[in-house]
Amino acid sequence: xxxxxxxxxxxxxxxxxxxxxxxxxxxxxxxxxxxxxxxxxxxxxxxxxxxxxxxxxxxxxxxxxxxxxxxxxxxxxxxxxxxxxxxxxxxxxxxxxxxxxxxxxxxxxxxxxxxxxxxxxxxxxxxxxxxxxxxxxxxxxxxxxxxxxxxxxxxxxxxxxxxxxxxxxxxxxxxxxxxxxxxxxxxxxxxxxxxxxxxxxxxxxxxxxxxxxxxxxxxxxxxxxxxxxxxxxxxxxxxxxxxxxxxxxxxxxxx
Numbered sequence: 663x664x665x666x667x668x669x670x671x672x673x674x675x676x677x678x679x680x681x682x683x684x685x686x687x688x689x690x691x692x693x694x695x696x697x698x699x700x701x702x703x704x705x706x707x708x709x710x711x712x713x714x715x716x717x718x719x720x721x722x723x724x725x726x727x728x729x730x731x732x733x734x735x736x737x738x739x740x741x742x743x744x745x746x747x748x749x750x751x752x753x754x755x756x757x758x759x760x761x762x763x764x765x766x767x768x769x770x771x772x773x774x775x776x777x778x779x780x781x782x783x784x785x786x787x788x789x790x791x792x793x794x795x796x797x798x799x800x801x802x803x804x805x806x807x808x809x810x811x812x813x814x815x816x817x818x819x820x821x822x823x824x825x826x827x828x829x830x831x832x833x834x835x836x837x838x839x840x841x842x843x844x845x846x847x848x849x850x851x852x853x854x855x856x857x858x859x860x861x862x863x864x865x866x867x868x869x870x871x872x873x874x875x876x877x878x879x880x881x882x883x884x885x886x887x888x889x890x891x892x893x894x895x896x897x898x899x900x901x902x903x904x905x906x907x908x909x910x911x912x913x914x915x916x917x
Contacts, residue, residue: 671788674715675699676706676730677750681848682773684838685831686719689777690784703729710734717788718747719780722762722770731766746787750775752855774853776827777834778814807885809833816876828853829872836886836896845893869894 673695677683687697698713700706703726710733718734720727727749735744749767751758762770768787771780803809808817814825816833825833831853836844846865854864869886872878878885887895 671695671717671785672713672715673697673717673719673784673788674706674709674713674745675719676702676724676726677719677721678702678724679721681835681839681844681852682721685777685835685852686780688834688838689781690719695784695788702726703733706730707733715745716791717784718745719784720747720749720767722749722751722758722765722767723753728765746791748780748783748787774831774851774855776831778827778830823875825872825875828868829875832868832872833896836894839896841895841897843889843892843895849893 671694673690675683675686675697677686677699678701683699687699690697695717698709698715700709702724706726718730720730731747734747744766746768747766749762749765749770750773751762751770752773754772759770768790769783771783809815809830810817814827814830816823816825832849835849835852849865873880873883873886876885880886880888883897885897887897889895
């Protein structure tokens, strides 16, 4: 029997922001991608020396983006032997997107992005490269919680709740850090981008909404813990005891 890792699509990520890399890895890993990440062209070269990806996910604002595209045989290539690439950009203007396509990317995704869109686009690109037809039906298991990222559902026991795109992205980002603290500024930048001022309470409001749906009382957290003065962290080991499927109001968070 073939190992699951051998059957995985392989994705190389070029990005120098650890939080974004963790989010990409968590999302793609559970979509049957094996992921390796590089912070610069040197690390990418070392990976490519022993590992050939089916797709590259590249930060187009990175200084080494054009160099990696050239190394992968993407830039200016009209042959079928190049590695396909998904470009990431914080600039959503047409000029930036056209430049990315001119460099040879197969698709472009504006940051911040939703996990399900990243996964869907990556699977479609890799599917064309591999010539296979894998279904897009990934789920993520976090302890006793199962997240259906396509339908934006969380299942725990017999209960099913529905998350908004932002709530799902928050849950993903926190879970991707494996219990480490994620600051409000990091969450703000990764999900809402740089247009929001750092004093905005948009992060706390959406965390509160997510907690209500998860029945996660901040005083006795099972999924998301507040780290006073710093931010939030996901609790990687938890119990769903007391889960009832309702949405009991949460007391105001002391921020």
